[in-house]
Amino acid sequence: MSDAPTVTRPAPGEIAPPLALLAELTHRCPLRCPYCSNPLELDRASRELSTEEWKRVFSEAAALGVLQVHFSGGEPTARRDIVELVAHAAKVGLYTNLITSGVLLDHDNTAALASAGLDHVQLSFQDTDAANADRIAGLDKAHRKKLAAAKLIRDAGLPLTLNAVMHRQNLDRLPEMIELAVALGAQRLEVAHVQYYGWALQNRRALFPTYEALERATEIVEAARARLKGVLTIDYVVPDYYARRPKACMGGWARQFINISPAGKALPCHAAETLPGFDWPSIKTTSLRDVWYGSEAFNRYRGTAWMPEPCRSCDRREIDWGGCRCQAFEFTGDASRTDPACALAPDRSILDAARADALGPATEFVYRQIGGAPAR
Numbered sequence: 182m183s184d185a186p187t188v189t190r191p192a193p194g195e196i197a198p199p200l201a202l203l204a205e206l207t208h209r210c211p212l213r214c215p216y217c218s219n220p221l222e223l224d225r226a227s228r229e230l231s232t233e234e235w236k237r238v239f240s241e242a243a244a245l246g247v248l249q250v251h252f253s254g255g256e257p258t259a260r261r262d263i264v265e266l267v268a269h270a271a272k273v274g275l276y277t278n279l280i281t282s283g284v285l286l287d288h289d290n291t292a293a294l295a296s297a298g299l300d301h302v303q304l305s306f307q308d309t310d311a312a313n314a315d316r317i318a319g320l321d322k323a324h325r326k327k328l329a330a331a332k333l334i335r336d337a338g339l340p341l342t343l344n345a346v347m348h349r350q351n352l353d354r355l356p357e358m359i360e361l362a363v364a365l366g367a368q369r370l371e372v373a374h375v376q377y378y379g380w381a382l383q384n385r386r387a388l389f390p391t392y393e394a395l396e397r398a399t400e401i402v403e404a405a406r407a408r409l410k411g412v413l414t415i416d417y418v419v420p421d422y423y424a425r426r427p428k429a430c431m432g433g434w435a436r437q438f439i440n441i442s443p444a445g446k447a448l449p450c451h452a453a454e455t456l457p458g459f460d461w462p463s464i465k466t467t468s469l470r471d472v473w474y475g476s477e478a479f480n481r482y483r484g485t486a487w488m489p490e491p492c493r494s495c496d497r498r499e500i501d502w503g504g505c506r507c508q509a510f511e512f513t514g515d516a517s518r519t520d521p522a523c524a525l526a527p528d529r530s531i532l533d534a535a536r537a538d539a540l541g542p543a544t545e546f547v548y549r550q551i552g553g554a555p556a557r
C-alpha cells in the first residue's frame with residue numbers, strides 16, 4: 182500500500198510544482214563515455230548524500246507534488262542502497278525510473294529492484310558493434326553485459342527503454358540500433374544526438390556529425406517510426422548546432438524538473454552547475470519546497486520577465502522559453518542572452534563558427550574521469 186503524503190498544490194496562477202526529480206545518486210560509474218553529461222568536476226563518493234538524506238528528498242518531493250523520480254548518476258546501481266531508495270520512493274507514491282548503463286545489474290539485484298516497486302528502466306547502448314561500443318564506453322565487455330542486462334530487465338517484467346546516444350563514430354549503425362531495440366523487447370528507443378556540454382564539449386571534434394549524416398539519420402528514424410508503429414516508439418533529439426530554433430531546455434528553467442547532485446546541490450538542470458554567480462541551494466539545509474518556490478537561483482530565469490530581445494517580444498517565448506541558459510553562457514559568457522541555437526539570436530554567428538570548428542578533423546577521445554579533463 183502506498184504511503185503517499187497529502188499534496189499541497191499552489192493556488193491557480195502560482196508556480197506549478199515540478200513534474201519530475203532527477204536524482205543523481207552518485208558520479209561513480211564503471212564507464213568513461215566521452216560525451217557524459219556529468220560535470221567535468223565530479224563529486225567524490227565521500228561527498229554523496231546518505232541513504233536517509235535521499236529518502237527525505239523523495240518524501241519531500243512527493244509532498245511537493247512531484248510525480249516521477251529518475252534514478253541517475255553516474256551509475257545509480259553503484260550505490261549499495263539503490264534497492265532501499267527505490268522502495269522508499271515507490272512507497273511515498275512516486276513513479277520510479279532507473280537510468281542505467283546496466284553493467285552492474287545481475288539476476289538478484291534486478292529482481293530486488295522489481296520487487297521494490299521499480300516502474301521502468303532506461304538502458305544505455307553505445308553502439309551495436311561490440312568492439313566500438315566498448316571503445317566508446319572505455320570498458321571491456323561492457324556491450325556484452327548490456328545485452329545480458331536487457332534480458333534480465335525484461336525477464337523481471339520491467340518495461341524497457343533503450344537510450345542510444347548517436348554521433349560521428351556510431352551514426353552509420355542507426356538502423357542496427359533500431360533493430361536491436363526491437364530484438365531486446367524495448368517499448369521505446371531514445372535516439373539522442375550528443376549535445377555539446379561538459380565532457381561532450383571536450384570531445385566535440387571527435388563526435389560531431391556532418392549535416393548530411395544528420396539528414397540521413399532523420400530519414401531513417403522517420404521511416405522506422407512508420408514501419409514500427411505499435412511496436413516501438415522512437416524519440417528523436419537533434420543536435421542544437423544544426424537547429425534553427427532552440428529546444429525548450431528542461432521544459433523551461435525551473436518549470437518542470439528539479440535536479441539533485443550527488444552532494445545535494447539543487448539545480449534546475451544537470452548542466453547548470455557550470456554557471457557562475459549562483460548560490461545553488463543544498464537540500465542538506467533547505468527544504469525542496471523552499472528550493473522550488475523561494476530560491477533566487479530557481480527564480481532567476483523562470484518565466485519570461487528576465488528575457489532580452491528578441492525573445493521578449495517573440496511569439497515562441499512560452500514555447501521554448503528562450504532556449505538553454507547553459508548554452509547561452511557557454512557561447513557568450515552571459516547566461517541571460519538568447520540561446521545562439523536560435524537563428525534569431527544576435528550571437529548566432531558564434532554558434533556557426535563553433536559548428537565549423539566541430540567539423541574539423543576528428544580528435545582522440547578525452548575519456549570521462551574523476552579529477553576533470555586533462556589540459557589539452
Ligand code: SF4
Nearest residue numbers: 210212214217255282
Ligand atoms: S554517460 Fe557513460 S560515463 Fe556518463 S554516467 Fe552514463 S554510462 Fe557513465
Ligand code: SF4
Nearest residue numbers: 492495497498503523
Ligand atoms: S527569439 Fe527567443 S523565444 Fe523566439 S524562437 Fe528564438 S530563442 Fe525562442
